[in-house]
Amino acid sequence: MAKWLSNKTVPHFVSWMSSDDKFFVIGEIGDRVSGVGLLHRSGEINLLYLAPGAQRQGLGTAIHLALEEKARAWELRELKLDSTALACPFYERLGYQSAGAARPRFGVLQSYPYRKVLQPSVRR
Numbered sequence: 001m002a003k004w005l006s007n008k009t010v011p012h013f014v015s016w017m018s019s020d021d022k023f024f025v026i027g028e029i030g031d032r033v034s035g036v037g038l039l040h041r042s043g044e045i046n047l048l049y050l051a052p053g054a055q056r057q058g059l060g061t062a063i064h065l066a067l068e069e070k071a072r073a074w075e076l077r078e079l080k081l082d083s084t085a086l087a088c089p090f091y092e093r094l095g096y097q098s099a100g101a102a103r104p105r106f107g108v109l110q111s112y113p114y115r116k117v118l119q120p121s122v123r124r
Helices: 012-020 060-072 088-093
Strands: 022-030 034-038 045-050 078-083 103-105 108-118
Touching: 012 022, 022 060, 034 060, 045 060, 045 078, 060 078, 078 088, 088 108
Parallel strands: none
Antiparallel strands: 022 034, 034 045, 078 108, 103 108
C-alpha cells in the first residue's frame, strides 16, 4: 500500500489543484470533504475517490459529471481511467467500456482499463 499511497501527499494534492493541465473536484456531504476527482487534460481521470460511507449517495456520479463537463470544455473526445475491481460496475453504469485486460498496479491490486467516448456538447 505504501507504493500506491506514495504520491497522495498534501504537497502533491496542492500541485495537482493548481496545475492548468489538471481539473480538480472536491465533493462534500454536509461540511465534510467526502470525495475527490482529478482529470488530466490528456483525458485521463487520475483520481475519483469517495470516503468510506459516502458511496451510493450520488456523490461519485456528481464528481464524474463535473469531470466530464470539463473534458467537453477542453474538447476531449474520450475519457480513460484505471478502475479497481469493485468500481468497475460504477464506471460501466456511467457508460465506460473495458479497454483491455486487467494488469497489476503498485503490487497490491489489479487495474482494469476503461474508456468512454464523449458525445460533443450541444451548442445553441
